[in-house]
Amino acid sequence: MALTNCKECNSEISDKAFDCPKCGAKLRKPERSFFGKIIKYTFIVFNLLMLLWFVTGVGSAAQTVDAAASEAEQAGAAIGTGIGAMLIITIWVFGDLILGIMTLLTRPKK
Ligand SMILES: [Zn+2]
Missing domain, CATH: 1.10.287 (Helix Hairpins)
Incomplete structure (x- = not known):
C-alpha cells in the first residue's frame, strides 16, 4: 500500500483511498x-x-x-x-x- 499526500490538508493517506480520512476531501471517483x-x-x-x-x-x-x-x-x-x-x-x-x-x-x- 503506497502512501500519497492529500491535496487539501497534505496529510499522508493511502493511494487506494477514495476520500481523505482526515479532512474528507474527494480524491478520486470509485470506478465501475x-x-x-x-x-x-x-x-x-x-x-x-x-x-x-x-x-x-x-x-x-x-x-x-x-x-x-x-x-x-x-x-x-x-x-x-x-x-x-x-x-x-x-x-x-x-x-x-x-x-x-x-x-x-x-x-x-x-
Ligand atoms: Zn485531507
Whole structure:
C-alpha cells in the first residue's frame, strides 16, 4: 500500500483511498467494474429504445385511423393502440426494474 499526500490538508493517506480520512476531501471517483459499465450503458440504451418504440408504435397506430373509418374501426384501433401502449409500458417498467436493480448491484464500491 503506497502512501500519497492529500491535496487539501497534505496529510499522508493511502493511494487506494477514495476520500481523505482526515479532512474528507474527494480524491478520486470509485470506478465501475467492466460488467457494471455494460449494465449502465444497457440501461441507457434500453430506455432510449423503449422511448423510440413507444413513440413510433403509438404514432403509427394512430395514423392507421383515418376520418373515413367507421366508429367501430376507430374504437378497435384505439383499443389496439391502448393495449400496444400498455404492453410497451409494462415491458419498459419491468426492464427498468431489472436493469435498475442490476445497476445498483454493480455500483462502484469504496
Ligand atoms: Zn485531507
